[in-house]
Amino acid sequence: MPLRCLIGNNASASPEKYRRSFVEKFMSCCFTEKVIAHGLTGENPLDGSQKSTQSLLRLPAVAAVRCQPVSVSALTVRASSYADELIKTAKTVASPGRGILAMDESNATCGKRLASIGLENTEANRQAYRTLLVTAPGLGQYISGAILFEETLYQSTVDGKKIVDVLVEQGIVPGIKVDKGLVPLAGSNNESWCQGHDGLASRSAAYYQQGARFAKWRTVVSIPNGPSALAVKEAAWGLARYAAISQDNGLVPIVEPEILLDGEHGIDRTFEVAQKVWAEVFFYLGENNVMFEGILLKPSMVTPGAECKEKATPEQVADYTLKLLNRRIPPAVPGIMLQTHGTFLSRDARALQNTCLKTWGGRPENVKAAQETLLVRAKANSLAQLGKYTAEGESEEAKKGMFVKGYSY
Numbered sequence: 001m002p003l004r005c006l007i008g009n010n011a012s013a014s015p016e017k018y019r020r021s022f023v024e025k026f027m028s029c030c031f032t033e034k035v036i037a038h039g040l041t042g043e044n045p046l047d048g049s050q051k052s053t054q055s056l057l058r059l060p061a062v063a064a065v066r067c068q069p070v071s072v073s074a075l076t077v078r079a080s081s082y083a084d085e086l087i088k089t090a091k092t093v094a095s096p097g098r099g100i101l102a103m104d105e106s107n108a109t110c111g112k113r114l115a116s117i118g119l120e121n122t123e124a125n126r127q128a129y130r131t132l133l134v135t136a137p138g139l140g141q142y143i144s145g146a147i148l149f150e151e152t153l154y155q156s157t158v159d160g161k162k163i164v165d166v167l168v169e170q171g172i173v174p175g176i177k178v179d180k181g182l183v184p185l186a187g188s189n190n191e192s193w194c195q196g197h198d199g200l201a202s203r204s205a206a207y208y209q210q211g212a213r214f215a216k217w218r219t220v221v222s223i224p225n226g227p228s229a230l231a232v233k234e235a236a237w238g239l240a241r242y243a244a245i246s247q248d249n250g251l252v253p254i255v256e257p258e259i260l261l262d263g264e265h266g267i268d269r270t271f272e273v274a275q276k277v278w279a280e281v282f283f284y285l286g287e288n289n290v291m292f293e294g295i296l297l298k299p300s301m302v303t304p305g306a307e308c309k310e311k312a313t314p315e316q317v318a319d320y321t322l323k324l325l326n327r328r329i330p331p332a333v334p335g336i337m338l339q340t341h342g343t344f345l346s347r348d349a350r351a352l353q354n355t356c357l358k359t360w361g362g363r364p365e366n367v368k369a370a371q372e373t374l375l376v377r378a379k380a381n382s383l384a385q386l387g388k389y390t391a392e393g394e395s396e397e398a399k400k401g402m403f404v405k406g407y408s409y
Contacts, residue, residue, distance in 0.1 A: 082294075083294065085250060086250070086291065087291075087334070089214060089252045090293065092144060092145075093144045093296060094144070095144050096386065099142070099143065099145075099337060099382070100143070100254075101139075101146045101172075103133060103148060104148055104177035107149070117361050118361075127155060127158060129357070130157075130163065134146065135157060135166060136371035136374050140172050141382075143172050144172065145173040147177055147214075147254075150177070175215060176207045176212040179196040179217045180195045180196035185230065189225045190225050192231075194235070200245050201245050204251055208249055214251055214253070216254045217243075219238055220257075221273065223259065223305065224305075235281075236283070239284070240288040241288060244290050247295075253295050255281065255295055256299075257277050257278070264305050264307045264309075266310055267312050267316065270302050274328075275328060292330050293334060296333075296334070296335045298338070299325070302323075303317050355373050356371070356374040
């Protein structure tokens with residue numbers, strides 16, 4: 001039956017009156033359905049016997065015994081003690097014209113980037129590179145949040161200032177990658193699941209104390225490998241548990257079921273899988289009492305597989321992606337940070353930092369030029385978010401795609 005049939009116009013009534021009205025109308029509806037089920041003549045369709053109308057009228061009383069008075073609070077989703085702060089943080093990160101800088105590469109992945117410019121993978125070189133990024137003058141004009149690797153969260157700049165403090169001074173919210181990476185999912189079609197729930201609560205509490213205010217957990221779904229129902233459910237449940245634990249410890253969770261670009265499938269197949277994945281994700285988020293106003297989403301754009309012969313236009317990708325978001329994302333969610341992986345503009349580290357890294361080349365005298373390059377890319381992303389970006393004047397380097405088959409970090 002329609003919910004408004006039960007609730008009526010009692011939205012402005014007191015909680016107790018609202019409860020009584022709800023229960024009374026619910027019992028009335030239950031009685032009506034009982035009468036319809038058994039017939040006004042009193043005939044019982046199960047045994048064909050005749051019952052008096054008077055005996056039927058006692059049915060609601062039996063049901064009423066089962067529907068004992070319940071306080072309104074018992075029907076309310078429990079909110080974290082950090083609820084107000086979570087909502088504020090989520091809105092800040094999702095502010096118009098700004099986005100997230102993903103600089104949460106593991107030390108091994110960061111080492112690969114340093115190697116591309118001839119630098120050894122040492123803590124000193126990683127520190128120098130991360131210092132270059134976070135101290136770029138005016139970066140906070142275009143960047144609202146920065147996802148950090150654990151080493152970076154506890155690291156200082158080359159000048160001895162905590163990186164977290166530098167970000168806060170720039171108006172950038174520090175975030176932290178909390179998962180422990182992908183491992184094979186037993187019983188699946190060569191698929192994976194994301195580990196890291198063990199000890200997550202204590203780690204999240206420590207990250208909050210260090211200054212982090214949001215978290216990232218990356219799990220993936222592979223279309224060429226299925227995806228199997230097991231892999232989709234595991235991804236959705238894992239994200240939901242991570243989100244609940246994060247909120248309990250003051251961190252806004254970025255919910256990111258990444259649908260990998262690998263494969264030859266068309267855009268319709270991606271759309272079909274994405275709808276299923278996001279339906280599962282929000283079902284389990286609800287099951288785990290996650291407060292939707294205190295989360296951020298990082299969905300993949302709906303595109304064909306990277307090896308698909310039939311390419312999609314930007315307009316088609318936009319149309320499919322918006323259709324997906326409208327069908328699956330509740331309006332309570334405050335922000336969506338699209339994961340593009342180089343299909344178009346992205347704040348992903350591989351796209352936003354690529355030209356910056358090459359401009360720097362590990363030379364101190366190139367720091368200023370590299371930071372200016374970073375700001376150019378950040379501004380371009382800001383304009384794209386506001387719908388004002390044009391590719392006019394872009395370098396060929398900036399236009400290069402960043403897709404890497406089977407990417408991991």
